[in-house]
Amino acid sequence: MRLLPKEVDSLWTLFTAPVVWAGHFLICYVSVAIFCAKPGLLSFEFGSLRLGIALVTGATLVAITLSALLAWRQWGFGAHDPPHDDPTRHDRILFQGFATLLLSGLSFVAVVMTALPAMFMTECLR
């Protein structure tokens, strides 16, 4: 049994990285907002929350890297140059792979930027 399917022919591969990015953003934003504004709800230390965000960020970056690797494979590891604009199935798959690869790169940078504040903020007054 293969760990990864040989070919994924779905638009969902295109959305994977941005969706993971959105989920990461929500987790960071909501958890810190609740921690700082509702001290009664969460009793642990701010350091634990930062550790949690670091773990989620690590998992998110791994997921995005995986999505990028699949996209790179779908694009043929750079063997074909864009534009992939012929009305054929082959070009559609290459186009989708290339677009997914670019979106994964964008999502990777965005996730790093979302997590940066948690790296430097050491306290939250509540």
Place this chain on the structure above:
Amino acid sequence: MLVGCQGVQSALDPAGAEARAISTLFVAMVLTGGAVWLGVASILWFAMRQGRAVVAEQSASRLIFWGGAVFPSVTLITLLGYAFWLMPSLRPFATASEAALRIEVTGRQYWWQVAYHRSGPPILAANEIRLPVGSRIEFSLKSDDVIHSFWIPSLGGKMDMIPGRANRLSLLADKPGVFRGACAEYCGSSHALMALTAVVMEPAAFDAWLMTEAKASINAGGEGGALFVHHGCGSCHRVAGTEASGTLGPDLSHLGSRQMLAAGIIANTEDNIARFIAAPDAIKPGANMPAFSMLPQEDIRAIAVWLKRLE
């Protein structure tokens, strides 16, 4: 043009630890931004000089990848990281031992109520804040009506004053002098006329000043004081050592020792005090104080002279 970067209300002419960090951040951002702009303008100039010369697809792709994706990402993450790294030092909180003095400032349309808290009853004042140089002072920022924002650019960053909340801010002034603060959140028709004087003093002078402020002015008695109470000024204003104990308007105890009048907008002179009593709206549109132009001119003058002597 550089004159605009100096003065009593300039974030580029810092007199406090936090303001210094903000100024450094500003310079770093401007220099990096300028370097990026120069780089992009040079590439543009180079591209225009090349005319229609053909560029190999591989080198064009390489330029887009490194110049259009990698460089902006690395530069932005570095600048963002630097700003985040500075942030904890921009918003330090006074430790328990440092917070011997806490200044509570409440924003009101369009003036500032000030209370100095330390051991003993709070010392009340308005529209002027005095700080000892070299000590971290904790501020507690509140509002009684709408959202205001407390900002003394020479000393540190701004902090909103939100009704129903007490926001904390701490400032460490490292240079004595007189600075100007301003309300930095639109709060009504006289928002632009809601300023603040911040006087940074040597610690010994500050302690002496606070001792004087804690007591009633030696000039609190007299005919002007009697007229002040008689005409009802005391229902809104407090003057220590008299029957006047209102809290709706600014505390006027020791008004004569303040540098400015009407929340930092006009010079503190007898004439200006008299003008304000007769027609507050002409100096500060939308102010809650009604005009007292129906009082006899000599009474207004006597009250103004008395207020100016409250030192």
